[in-house]
Each structure stands twice: as structure tokens, then as C-alpha cells.
Amino acid sequence: DAGITQSPRHKVTETGTPVTLRCHQTENHRYMYWYRQDPGHGLRLIHYSYGVKDTDKGEVSDGYSVSRSKTEDFLLTLESATSSQTSVYFCAIRKTSGANTGELFFGEGSRLTVL
Amino acid sequence: EDQVTQSPEALRLQEGESSSLNCSYTVSGLRGLFWYRQDPGKGPEFLFTLYSAGEEKEKERLKATLTKKESFLHITAPKPEDSATYLCAVQASPGTASKLTFGTGTRLQVTL
Numbered sequence: 311d312a313g314i315t316q317s318p319r320h321k322v323t324e325t326g327t328p329v330t331l332r333c334h335q336t337e338n339h340r341y342m343y344w345y346r347q348d349p350g351h352g353l354r355l356i357h358y359s360y361g362v363k364d365t366d367k368g369e370v371s372d373g374y375s376v377s378r379s380k381t382e383d384f385l386l387t388l389e390s391a392t393s394s395q396t397s398v399y400f401c402a403i404r405k406t407s408g409a410n411t412g413e414l415f416f417g418e419g420s421r422l423t424v425l
Numbered sequence: 426e427d428q429v430t431q432s433p434e435a436l437r438l439q440e441g442e443s444s445s446l447n448c449s450y451t452v453s454g455l456r457g458l459f460w461y462r463q464d465p466g467k468g469p470e471f472l473f474t475l476y477s478a479g480e481e482k483e484k485e486r487l488k489a490t491l492t493k494k495e496s497f498l499h500i501t502a503p504k505p506e507d508s509a510t511y512l513c514a515v516q517a518s519p520g521t522a523s524k525l526t527f528g529t530g531t532r533l534q535v536t537l
Contacts (some may be wrong), residue, residue: 341523352429352512353469353527368524400468404523410484412457412523416468 313337314417316401322423329388331420335381341404342384343414344368344376346397353400359384374379391424397421427452427517431528438503438535446498446531448513450482459525460489461512469512503535 313336323329333342343358345368355368357376365376373395375387388395398421402414428451438444450458457476461469473482475491482489486507488499497509510532514525 343523350529352529353514354523355524359522402468411469411473413459413471414523415471416461418468419466 314401314403314415315422316399316417318420319418320421322425323391324342324425325392326390329391329422329424331386331388331399331422333384333417335384335403337405338381339403339405341379341406342378343402343404344374344384344386345400345402345416346370347400347419348397349391354423356399358388391422393424396422396424427515427526427530429513429515429526431511431513431531433531434529435532437532438500438533440504440535440537441502443499443501443503445500446533448496448498448528449491449494450496450513450515452515452517452526454517456516458491459514459516460487460496460498461514463510463512465528472511489511500533503533505537508533508535 315334317332317375341360345353347353354370356370356374357368359365359378377385398419400419401417404414430446430449433476456472459474462473463469463474473489480491486501490497510530512530514527516525
């Protein structure tokens with residue numbers, strides 16, 4: 311168990327509406343990530359965070375914003391959802407204690423459908 | 426640009442029929458190569474990290490190996506519960522943010 315909770319797990323929304331996905335961790339890890347997974351593309355990094363209020367863009371960040379006001383929570387916001395943002399979104403954490411220093415551990419995913 | 430290519434896209438094996446999955450990569454300095462398993466409707470589950478050519482890691486029926494251009498995931502005498510999608514990812518250096526580049530995966534089905 312990676313100690314990651316994503317919410318909501320499923321959401322259907324309409325084009326143009328704002329959507330926020332939440333990732334909550336219980337172990338106070340510094341690094342958190344948002345990926346999206348689409349058929350034929352694999353997992354692609356949207357944004358990541360390396361501390362409270364410290365975030366940076368990934369390869370597919372257009373149309374997304376993130377916030378991290380507490381260590382345990384990393385929020386992904388779609389300001390105005392589009393059909394191209396229909397996807398499965400995964401949150402991940404990086405555990406840096408002990409011998410494992412680069413591996414990411416993933417949540418169960420949030421399936422978003424934009425109609 | 427870092428690239429990861431996995432082959433085959435899909436593989437069907439009978440129980441006990443050993444095989445290998447391939448992960449070819451192009452990266453500007455490899456910091457680590459990662460293997461994950463993903464079951465339908467679930468998040469990826471970490472399996473192995475390999476850091477340098479010649480390194481090998483084993484876990485039950487799985488063995489991962491690494492060369493300078495590719496990695497193999499060998500599956501020995503697979504069972505139906507090994508059915509899943511197997512993902513490969515690379516982390517390039519320099520950088521400490523663990524930004525991983527993923528392949529599109531190999532979907533493995535093991536039948537009785």
C-alpha cells in the first residue's frame with residue numbers, strides 16, 4: 311500500500327466546466343506527481359511538486375494547473391475541461407528513504423470523462 | 426528527447442511457457458530503468474529498478490536485465506496470475522525529480 315488516496319475515482323463532466331482532482335498521501339513524502347494515461351501514449355507527466363508551494367511542469371501541462379498548500383495534498387485542476395482531457399489520471403509519490411531513491415509509487419487512478 | 430519502446434504490444438502464453446518482454450530506450454544518460462506491473466483498473470505497481478548495464482534483479486518468476494540499449498523482463502514458467510500489462514520507464518540524468526518516461530506497455534495474458 312503506497313498510502314495514496316485519489317478522489318474522486320470516477321467523474322463525468324461537461325466541456326467547459328472546472329474539475330479538481332485530489333491526491334492525498336499519508337507518509338509526508340516531498341515529491342508528488344500527476345500523470346495521465348491514454349491508449350497508445352502510455353503514462354505522461356502533467357505536473358510535479360517538490361515541496362509545499364513548489365511545482366513544475368511536465369510534458370503535457372497545457373490546460374492543467376496544480377497546487378500544493380500542504381505536504382499531504384496535491385491538487386490537479388482543469389480550469390475548463392475539454393474532451394481531449396478525458397483520461398485516467400494517476401497520482402504518484404517518490405519515496406526517498408532507505409535504498410529506494412527514484413521509484414515512484416502510484417495511486418489507484420481517477421477516471422475522468424469529459425462530454 | 427527520451428524514448429522508450431516496448432515489444433511486443435501483446436503476448437499470449439500458456440501456463441509454464443517462458444518468454445521475454447523487451448524495453449528499448451534512448452536517453453541522454455540513464456539514471457535508472459524501472460519495471461512496473463499494472464492490472465486492469467489499478468495503478469502501476471513497482472517491480473524493479475536497474476541502474477547499470479549488466480545488472481539483474483529477480484522476484485519470483487520475473488527476472489529483469491539491463492544492457493546499454495535495452496532491458497528484458499524474463500518470465501519463467503508463468504501462471505495465470507501473472508497476466509497484466511508490464512510497463513517500462515526510464516529516468517534520465519541529470520536531475521533529481523524522478524521524472525519518468527514510460528513506454529506503452531506489453532499486455533501479457535497467461536492461459537491454462
